[in-house]
Amino acid sequence: MAAYLECVAAGQLPAGYATDDGVGLxxxxxxxxxxxxxxxxxxxxxVEPGLRTGTAVQRPxxxxxxxxxx
Numbered sequence: 466m467a468a469y470l471e472c473v474a475a476g477q478l479p480a481g482y483a484t485d486d487g488v489g490l491x492x493x494x495x496x497x498x499x500x501x502x503x504x505x506x507x508x509x510x511x512v513e514p515g516l517r518t519g520t521a522v523q524r525p526x527x528x529x530x531x532x533x534x535x
Contacts, residue, residue, distance in 0.1 A: 480514065
């Protein structure tokens with residue numbers, strides 16, 4: 466995810482979504498419906514350029530745990 470953050474900060478890639486291992490993003494058509502995870506503590510993030518030039522911010526998204534109980 467660090468490489469994606471750097472590219473968004475540099476303007477080389479557009480804003481978008483990033484996930485930890487074990488996380489999936491569920492879309493209906495082009496709309497993100499939810500993030501789901503099969504691993505405890507894994508999450509999804511919205512990544513956007515920061516207010517200061519050369520920075521990026523990642524905002525955690527609600528992520529629903531699926532699969533076997535912990």
